[in-house]
Amino acid sequence: MSHVVVIGAGQAGAALVARLRSGGHAGPVTLIGAEPLLPYQRPPLSKGYLLGQTGADRLTLRSADFYGEHDIALRLGSPVSAIDPQARTVFLESGTIRYDDLVLATGAVPRRLPAAIGGELAGVYTLRSVADVDGMRAEFRPGRRLVIVGGGYIGLEVAAVAAGLGLDVTVLEMAPRILQRVAAPETSDYFRALHVAHGVNILESTGLDRLSAGAGHVTAARLTDGREIPADFVIVGVGILPDTRLAEAAGVVIDNGIRTDAHGRTSDPQIWAAGDCASFPWQGGRLRLESVQNAIDQAELVADNILGAGKDYVPMPWFWSDQYDCKLQIAGLNSGYDRIVTRGPDGAAVSFWYFRGDRLLAVDAMNDSRAYMVGKRLLETGRSPDAAALRDPATNLKTLLA
Numbered sequence: 238m239s240h241v242v243v244i245g246a247g248q249a250g251a252a253l254v255a256r257l258r259s260g261g262h263a264g265p266v267t268l269i270g271a272e273p274l275l276p277y278q279r280p281p282l283s284k285g286y287l288l289g290q291t292g293a294d295r296l297t298l299r300s301a302d303f304y305g306e307h308d309i310a311l312r313l314g315s316p317v318s319a320i321d322p323q324a325r326t327v328f329l330e331s332g333t334i335r336y337d338d339l340v341l342a343t344g345a346v347p348r349r350l351p352a353a354i355g356g357e358l359a360g361v362y363t364l365r366s367v368a369d370v371d372g373m374r375a376e377f378r379p380g381r382r383l384v385i386v387g388g389g390y391i392g393l394e395v396a397a398v399a400a401g402l403g404l405d406v407t408v409l410e411m412a413p414r415i416l417q418r419v420a421a422p423e424t425s426d427y428f429r430a431l432h433v434a435h436g437v438n439i440l441e442s443t444g445l446d447r448l449s450a451g452a453g454h455v456t457a458a459r460l461t462d463g464r465e466i467p468a469d470f471v472i473v474g475v476g477i478l479p480d481t482r483l484a485e486a487a488g489v490v491i492d493n494g495i496r497t498d499a500h501g502r503t504s505d506p507q508i509w510a511a512g513d514c515a516s517f518p519w520q521g522g523r524l525r526l527e528s529v530q531n532a533i534d535q536a537e538l539v540a541d542n543i544l545g546a547g548k549d550y551v552p553m554p555w556f557w558s559d560q561y562d563c564k565l566q567i568a569g570l571n572s573g574y575d576r577i578v579t580r581g582p583d584g585a586a587v588s589f590w591y592f593r594g595d596r597l598l599a600v601d602a603m604n605d606s607r608a609y610m611v612g613k614r615l616l617e618t619g620r621s622p623d624a625a626a627l628r629d630p631a632t633n634l635k636t637l638l639a
Contacts, residue, residue, distance in 0.1 A: 238263055238264030238265065239262070239264040239337040239338060240264055240265040240266075240267070240335065240336050240337045240338075241254075241257060241262065241264065241265070241266050241267070241336065241337065241338045241339075241340065241543060242266075242267045242269065242327055242334055242336035242338075242339050242340070243266070243267070243268045243269065243339075243340040243342055244269050244317050244320075244327065244339070244340070244341055244342065244343055244483065245269070245270065245340075245341065245342030245343045245344055245512070245514075246268050246269065246270025246271075246272065246275075246276045246311070246313060247270075247276060247277075247279070247342060247344050247512065247532070248276070248278060248279070248298070248512065248529055248532040248533060248536075249342035249344070249511045249512030249513075249532040249533070249535065249536040250268055250270070250276060250340070250342040250512075250536070251268070251276035251298045251299060252532065252533045252536040252537055252540075253340055253342060253511060253536035253537065253539060253540045254266050254268050254304075254307075254309050254540075255299070255303075255307070255309075256536065256537040256540035256541065257540045257543065257544070258307045258308075258309065260540060260541060260544045261544065262540075262543070262544060264337070265308075265310065266307075266308070266309045266310065267309075267310040267311075267312060267334060267336075268304070268309055268310070268311055268312070269312045269313075269315055269317060269327070269329070269334075270311070270312070270313045270314070270315065271314070271315065271316040271317075272313065272314065272366060272367070272368070273313050273314030274293075274297075274313065274367060275297045275298070275299070275300075275301060275304075275311075275313070276297070276298045276299065277293075277296035277297050277298060277367065278296055278298060278529065279365070279366075279529075280529060280557075281295075281296060282296075282364060282365075282366070282367065282369070282370050283364055283370075283391055283394040283395050283398070284394055284398065284559050286367070286370055287364075287370050287374065287377070287395065287398050288398055288401075288402075289374070293367060296367065312329065312331075312334075315329045315330070315331060316329070316330070317329055317483055318330065319483070319486060319487070320339065320483055320484075320486070320487040320508075321487070322487050322488065322489075322505050322507070322508065325337065325339070325507060327339065336507070337507065338507055338508075338509065338543050339507060339508045339509070340508075340509045340510065340511060340536075340539060340543075341483065341484055341489075341495055341503070341508065341509070341510040341511075341514060341515075342510070342511050342512045342514065342532075342536060343479075343480040343481070343482075343483060343484075343495075343512075343514045344479075344480055344512055344513045344514055345365075345477035345478055345479050345480055345513040345514060345527065346365070346477060346478055346480050347363035347364070347365045347473070347474075347476075347477050347478075348363075348473070348475045348476050348477060348478055349363060349473060350386065350445070350448070350473055350475075353447075354445065354446070354447040354448060355447055355448025355449070355450060355455060356448075356473070358448055358450050358453060358454060358455045359453050359454040359455065360376075360454045360455040360468075360469070360470040360471060361448065361455055361470070361471045361473065362376075362470065362471070362472050362473065363472070363473050363474075364391060364395065364472060364474065365477070373470070373472070376469065376470045377398070377399060377402050377404060378402075378403075378404070379402060379403030379404065380403065380404070380405065381404045381405070381469045381470070382404070382405045382407075382466075382467050382468055382469045383396075383399050383404050383405065383406050383407070383468070383469065383470055383471070383472065384407050384409065384458045384466055384468040384470075384471045384472075385399075385406065385407070385408045385409065385471075385472050385474055386409050386445050386458075386471060386472070386473045386474065386475055387408075387409070387410065387473065387474035387475040387476070388408050388409070388410030388412070388414075388415030388416065388439065388441070389415075389416065389418070389419065389474055389475075389476065390416070390419070390558045391474040392408055392472070392474030393408070393415065393416075393428060393432065393558070393560055394558060394559065394560055395472055395474065396408050396432060396437050396560075397432070397435070397559075397560040397561050400432070400435045400436055400437050400561075401435070401561065406436070406437045406438065407437070407438040407439075407440065407458075407466055408432070408437060408438070408439045408440065409440050409443050409444070409445055409458070409460070410439070410440065410441045410442075410443065411442070411443065411444040411445075412441065412442070413441055413442050414426075414429070414441050415428060415429055415439060415441060416428060419571075420571070420601060421571065421574070421577050421589055421591065421601070423577055423579060423589045423601075424565075424589055424601045424603075427587065427603060428560065428563075428565075429441075431560065431561060431563060432560075435561060440460070443460055443461065443462060444460065444461035445458055445459075445460065445461070446459045446460060446461050447459050448468070448471060449465065455468055455469075455470065455471050456468065458471065477513070477527065479493070479494035479495065479513060479514040479515075479516075479525060480513075480514050481494060481495055481514060484503070484508075484510070484514075487505070487508075488504075488505070489503045489504055489505055489508060490503065490504035492516055492523060493516045493523055493525050494510075494513075494514050494515050494516035494525040495510040495514050495515050495516065496516055496523070497509070497510050497515050497516065497517050498517075498518065499517065499518050499549040499550055500538075500539075500542045500547065500548065500549065500550070501515070501517070501535065501538060501539035501542055501550060502542070509539045509542075509543065510539075511532070511535040511536040511538075511539045512531070512532040512535060512536060513525070513526075513527045513531075513532065515535065517535070517550055519552070524552070524570075526552060526554060528554060528555070528556050530553075530554065530555050530556070531552060531554060534550075534552065534553070535550055535552075538550050553613075553616070553617055554567075554568070554569060554570050555567060555568045555569075555613060562585075562604075563585075563603055563604055564603070564604055564606075565601060565602070565603050566601075566602045566605075566606065566609035567599065567600070567601050567602070567609075568599060568600050568602075568609055568612045568613035568616055569591070569597070569598050569599030569600060569612070569613075569616045570598060570599055571591040571598050571599040572598070573593050573598065574591035574592060574593055574598050574599070575592065575593050575594065576591075576592050577589050577590065577591060577592075578590040578592060578624045578627050578628060579628065580605075580608060580627050580628060580630075581605065581630070583605075583630065585603075585604045586602075586603065586604045586605035586608070587602075587603050587604075587605065588600055588601065588602040588603065588605045588608035588609070588612070589601045590612065590622075590624075590627055592621070592624065595621055595624075596621050597612070597615055597616060597620075597621040597622060598616075599612075599616070600612030600613075600616075607634055607635075608634060611634040611635065611637055611638060614638055615637065615638065620637075620638075622637040623637075
């Protein structure tokens with residue numbers, strides 16, 4: 238019987254092995270993870286887990302019993318050193334595993350600051366794993382001075398946690414505005430105002446020149462404009478890189494991640510990829526998505542295709558971010574938009590709708606779950622609402638679905 242081996246015990250890997258069993262795969266299934274923990278969800282790391290409101294047990298996706306009951310072999314705390322595609326063999330420190338089909342769900346790794354500018358100093362952190370948060374949590378004490386490098390969603394989520402705990406927080410963003418890579422100016426303006434109202438110092442168009450140190454520990458951040466900001470610790474949130482190291486060493490084609498076809502198969506017919514590490518065909522180009530929803534959906538599709546379904550991956554993206562008392566929900570992909578339609582504000586709720594011409598591409602909804610759900614449904618069904626109706630506060634959004 239076919240042995241399916243999955244490298245990467247994150248959201249994608251966990252979803253894939255569960256789908257294989259529910260889909261009827263009767264052969265051996267092995268899930269390999271570098272971390273010694275059961276597969277867990279990462280979004281709460283920068284929110285509830287960092288705050289101490291979400292325990293490690295609540296991060297776990299499924300219990301150990303689930304894997305045992307479904308005859309899924311777990312090899313946790315077992316980093317893979319290499320893959321031999323010709324011999325269909327995976328090499329671990331503890332031995333080798335042969336496969337019939339191999340899935341790379343290796344996720345992503347955080348970008349780090351170069352050592353030359355202080356990236357390896359004590360007190361400089363990235364946030365990607367439970368161990369990362371456990372290592373920095375003691376730093377979060379009232380009055381401490383935190384510098385966050387990067388004004389993306391992770392950086393802003395950490396800023397919200399830190400400000401709420403009484404820390405002195407500065408966010409450095411090299412681009413002209415926070416969230417520039419992922420959101421419209423309207424959304425950037427909303428979150429800038431939200432953070433400033435909570436006492437966060439946001440410095441845009443401001444780069445990091447280097448970190449200063451005393452006795453090997455970070456003490457300050459010197460900026461590209463010559464200023465120096467005291468820092469008790471620094472968190473680097475400048476994005477992630479797809480973890481393609483094993484694939485590349487094995488000769489698998491890389492193209493903004495591990496290149497797959499529409500079915501999730503790589504350049505090696507017995508190797509598949511899913512999740513943050515994988516790029517797939519999309520609207521004449523290639524796309525790589527970094528989200529829980531994509532990890533699950535893509536992994537389940539790959540599992541189905543290993544079982545012979547022959548289905549193409551058609552993403553229906555959605556994302557979210559929690560900052561202070563604001564819940565941001567995003568549906569769709571805003572790439573290529575040429576105008577924004579604003580609905581609200583209505584109390585604390587406001588939404589920004591991305592259009593290219595008359596076609597709806599995406600929606601950012603702040604504390605407006607109805608706008609999010611309606612926008613998501615419109616995108617799923619390929620419909621675009623009338624802009625004037627959207628702007629009109631008298632319009633019941635549900636009528637746009639009729």
